Amino acid sequence: MPAISIDRTLRRVSIDARDPAFYRDPLAAYAEIHAQCPAFFWEERQQWYFAGYDLVNALLRDRRFGRQILHVATRDELGLPLPKPHLKDFDALEAHSLLELEPPAHTRLRTLVNRAFVSRQIEQLRPDIEQLSHALIDSFADDGEVELLKSFAETLPVTIIARMLGIPVEAAPDLLDWSHRMVRMYVFNPSYETELDANQASADFADYLRGIIAEKCRTPADDLLTHMITSEKDGERLSEAELVSTTALLLNAGHEATVHQIGNAVKTILQSGLPAKDLFATETATALTVEECLRFAAPLHIFQRYALSDIELDEGVTLRKGDKIGLLLGAANVDPKKFTGPNAFRPTRDEGANVSFGAGLHFCIGAPLARLELNLALPILFQRLPNMRLKNEPEVKDAFHFHGLERLDLVW
Known part of the structure; x- marks a missing residue:
């Protein structure tokens, strides 16, 4: 149990996010x-956080x-x-x-991208995902052991999203490297060295994408990037x-969370x-298992937002314009008021949706793709390697x- 201090009266919580027992x-x-207090002021973070399912939702x-906040206020003002x-x-x-925009800019961008991510479009990727899952497993099935993240969990989603966009699959190692270095910026208090490295990765990623975009403009193809270039x-x-920004986001978000979720699911x-x-006996059983892995x-674990004005929440929390709040998605998914025995993994559970993909305006645009990848890849993996x-x-x-594994070593 991590060291946690809770003042229930003042609704203040002290907990070190870098404590291994916690993360x-x-x-x-x-x-x-x-x-004790599902709406609380996190001392170390100096902002309000919310853990209850209904309130987070x-x-x-x-x-x-x-x-974002600078569309409604200046830096000086805040x-x-x-x-x-x-x-x-x-x-x-x-x-x-x-991920960072608000309407009308968000509406315009999302409308141009959304068509490629609706379920009927994503469903067409089923044969590709199944074929790639088997091909990756073929490469290590006879070895008797594997580090699953690099050999399977990383390669599958980055290959699929690259193919969708029309990015050469041979670039996958660079895409993964740039993405990993950039997402380190989202942890609490990144170091100066982390910032420099993330900036260099961003520069290299953007340069690469500008070259790809120029090529697509010269030679259009039947892919998502060409669609985004030509759509009005x-x-x-x-x-x-x-x-460049949208393509980088789709490549990063299109695999980063799915890699962690495949690893977390297999471990769980x-x-x-x-x-x-039994967990993958039918499509229904598989879907329930996947959703329970996403919940559990x-x-x-965190999605942050700005108060766009002075706000008084029903919970007695007073926020000023520009205040940041943290929504604890991982905590909302284990709220005992929503889920019975929430800290138990129960794949037959059917108690409503998890919030792992968010909700509202910024609901994850790639959720249908991530769900299809998980619903196909996990059963194939366990069927091919039953031991x-x-x-x-x-x-x-x-x-x-980001709750994920450094590595996942398996034997059979």
């Missing part, structure tokens, strides 16, 4: 928070909050520091990111900067002792935001 298994801390949809010069390339990629809304097309299922043949071992087991206790990444 390796935050469920015990979440249980304490749910029992409502705040994700509440238009009084947004992912006392925000100036952008860091050494992060200019990282910030440039973020500037037009769907109200007579407008995406600018090069918007194309193997540690549960439940027979995989979510890859993303696989954990070689050792997997090490959890030192990053509270």
Whole structure:
């Protein structure tokens, strides 16, 4: 159990996000928070956080909050520091990111991209995902052991999203490297060295994408990137900067969380002792198992938003314009008021939706793709390797935001 201090009266919580006992298994801390103050002021973070399912779900949809703030206030007004010069390339990629925008810019961008991610379009990828899953397993099935993240969990989603976009699959190692270096920026208090490295990765990623975009303009193809280049809304097309940001986001988000979720799911299922043949016996059983893995071992634990005005929440929390709040998706998924015995892995559970993909305006655009990949890849993996087991206790990444494994060594 991590060291956690809770003042129930003042609703203040002290907990070190870098404490291995916390980030390796935050469920015990979440249980304490749910029992004492699911809306709390996190001392170390100096902002309000929310853990209850109903409130997190409502705040994700509440238009009084947004992912950006400078469209309604100035830096001077809010006392925000100036952008860091050494992060200019990282910030440039973020500037037009769907994840960071609010309407009307968000609406325009999302409309141009959304068509490729609706379920009927994604369903057409089923044969590709199945074929690739088998091909990857073929490459290590006779070895008797594998480190699953690099050999399977990383390669599958990055290959699929690259093919969708029309990015050469041979670039996958670079795409993964750039992505991993960039997402380190989202942990609490990244170091100066991390910032420099993320900025360099952003610059290299953007340069690469500009080259690909130029080639697509010269030679259009039947892929998502060409679609984004040529699509119009109200007579407008995406600018090069918007194309670069959107493509980088889709490549990063299109695999980063899915990698963690495949690893988390395999670890969870193997540690549960439940027979995989039952968990994946039918499409319905598979879907329930996948949703329970998403609930119980979510890859993303925090989604942050700004108060766009002075707000008084019903919970007695007073927020000023520009205040940041943290929505604990991982905690909401184990709220005992929503899920019975929430800290137990029960694949037959059918108690409503998890919030692992968010909700509202910024609901994950790639959710249908991620769900299809999980619903196909996990059964194939367990059918092909029915005797696989954990070689050792997997090490959890030192990053509270993203709950994932450093590596996942399996033997059979």
